[in-house]
Amino acid sequence: MMPLPDPGWLAAIAIGIPLVGVVGILMTRRWPDVREGISLAAGSVLFCTVITIAMAMDAGETVHLELARPLTGITIALTVDSLGLLFALVASFLWIVTTVYAIGYMRGHHEKNQTRFFTFFAVAIACAMGIAFSGNMLTLFVFYEALTISTFPLVTHAGTPEARKAGRTYLGILLGTSIGFQMIAIIGTYALTGTLDFREGGILEGNVSHGVAGVLLLLYVYGVGKAALMPFHRWLPAAMVAPTPVSALLHAVAVVKAGVFTVLKVATFIFGFELLQELSVTQVLQWIAAFTIIAASLVAMTKDNLKARLAYSTVSQLSYIILAALLANEAGFLGGGLHIATHAAGKITLFFCAGAILVAAHKTEISDLDGLGRVMPFTFAAFLIGSLSIIGLPPFGGLWSKWLILDGALAADRLFLVGVLLVSTLLNIAYLLPIPFRAFFRPLPEGAPAERHEAPVSCLAAIGVTCLCCLLLFLFPDPAINLLERTFIGAGAP
């Protein structure tokens, strides 16, 4: 067997692969088939690299690399821990699937500037990898900001006045919160503790009074605008003007999960469970997260635009993970971490379906979907599977993460939150299930063509794969849970 390179470099290579892909994409812009081939190849190589990192970690090696030292005492460093590894696995695998989907979608929908699209898509993935493998808070912040900026051209892809306006909201909220709150929190943390490393048990404990820690927690949680905690959630519905593959991978997986990933990291490795449990601000934020879960679900019910409804559903689901992080116990962490994977699989399926409906039937509003289930049975069956997974019904993966979060809420003795989660599940049913039911059981409008007409086959293939993921996460959740559990037995800790 070939000797593996120093595992630390693997993390850097993982970030580098999509960037190399960018060069390839730009060089082959005249030959779309080759260009998409390069995207796929980069995705596959990236996924294999992340697997290699996982194997190296399994073999007990620490994956750590120092890249630069721009400020005294702080490095730009990469360290892989189990949570980051899970996020990287999810993002890199779904990148391949999304690329397959995007090929069909972008061509089927005759989008312009496809080279720009695939280029910034790859840059965004590189940034997501960087976030996943960040060794300290500054490194994370660097990639976090880079992710915001690299996704801006994707959000405004259409170039219409509407897209411009959405881009403004997107950039304003994400940059505003990150520079306005998160940066102060980071610099404050550094001023108080002299370090920004992620450590088990946190770095703030013993260095700060509870009052200051509470302010820092508020700044962090609201500074991570990508986690879309109300009232800073407006950017996510706005970002739905982007082409559907962007909404699917970035605004259901990479970008938003980067946000909640950051919240989980901060809660666990900057604050630590003990300190978090003692802060009264934690409870306030739990209430806000609970409010967001319910309120976003209610808003979702009022939306007739399919993508807008899914966006508000995402806002609601993201707060599950914020809530899980704030429970500050092991079950909460596991549930939050697992929800990154299960929600990703479910929500990306739903977005893929929304895009397929747009490409094949040119419909965007839910009220126009009557009877479409007979025209696109595969798509709507997949939509049903995705919905069930989001709701948390067996036999789909969403069940386990919800289960663990509930477990965490009980362990934290927060019965109120258990109630919130149950109500939210009912609301999920109320706003998701009517969509496939409407498609299958209502008659087609008069005069509409009734013969089967599905989206391009590459779209369908991608949808099939993500549906399978939902199922597999139900049948085999153990690898992911075991991976996350390593955080607490030392092996996977940074």
Next chain:
Amino acid sequence: MSIVEHLPALQVAVPLLAAPLCAMMIRPSIAWPFAVLASWITFAISVALMDQVLTHGTIVYNMGGWSPPWGISYVIDPLNALLLLLVSGMAAIIMPGVRLGIGVEVTFRAQRLFFTVALLSLTGMLGIVITGDAFNLYVFLEISSLSSYALVAMGADRRASKAAFNYLIQGTIGATFILIGIGLVYMMTGTLNMADMADRLTDLHGSATIQAAFAFILVGAGIKFAMFPAHAWMPNAYTYAPSLVSAFFGATATKVGAYILIRFIYNVFGAEFAFDEMHVGWVLIPLGLAGAFVGSLVAIWQDDLKRMLAYSSVAQIGYVAAAIGLGNHDGLIAAIVHVFNHGLMKGALFLVMACVILRLGKADMTSFRGLGKRMPVTMGCFVVAGLSMIGVPFTVGFISKWYLILGALDAGMWPVAVLIVMSSLLSIIYIWRVVEVAYFSDPPDDVKVQEAPAMLLVPTLILTVLCIAFGVATKITVGVAGLAATSLGVYP
């Protein structure tokens, strides 16, 4: 004696001697390469000086062998070595582009004079920074100011003359205030050598004369520094001056004002006197923050982008002023680093304006329509330098902001940190406004525009790349600024 020992004298002498020679060269095609060569030699000298300072420590050079306090001595410590590097570096980067840049803005006959005056202005700024003699500083200040007025007046727009006249009046008031301040200190201490002054001033704390002297110098330097509310001369001067002059001034002129402030507050008068007796922090921090808000807010409403950048400078200068006023190690690092970093980014942004003006004749919002496609490299530079202005990580702007906020937190001033961040968010608005117009509007059909010529594009690119390079590798900027802060007696 080897030539290395005389580098401090040559630093000023080279551009000073090159200036009249330029005036004798009738054809701009000869004067221009000559001026470029002179600026490159000057830059090489400042690099060598920086190297010497870093390896051997502070250099003291006595002019003509006269030892102080009788003669004039040049003192080069990390602080002014960094400033020399910035000023001469900017000149070396911008000068090659001048020929094309001013071609459309300055008449053929005036071009050789342009080079002459530009070199004189360079001489003055280098002199202010390098000298260890207070009166000599004033002399160089006048050299740089007078040549600056002339440079501004060379702008193609007729309003340039009025702007230059305003600049002259206010600049003269500032210089006079500094002279009065120096005179008062001389009266009390009997010396003009700065190190000597600092020595003797320690016994004079509490003297009303010294307090008045401090106030005069503070206000005078504040005007030169374009510090809010004494910034009125700057927007017009930068708007109507030839674009490359704006680039050079935007990157250097006000920075020299910052240098004078830092030098006098921390070195000559001493931090103890300035902060404990004169409470200079209570002047600089509120005014700095007010400038940051006012400058950014006004910048948002500007249609002429050169004017927008000028108001953005008012805001950035506000940060430097506030950082100086913090009076701690991180704050002083922030001030020095931001002087350098802001020079890079504002230089790059003004060069972008020069590129656009060369191709379109003006730089207002409508002329930027659709430029993202037509001038991709130029606009790419604008985006990167603009992101740096916002303070995105991996750019120089982030490094400055990091130390600025760290300094504010270290001083226990949470509200100041918050205000700094809030005001810096305003820069997102004025930068992104331009980006949107450039990338999302369709260009007017009747105008054919192509990418700026390499001669102008390369300097712009160099500065843009430096905006990122110094955001990642901060050894030169932060490292030297740390040394400078320590050598000014401000320890972590």
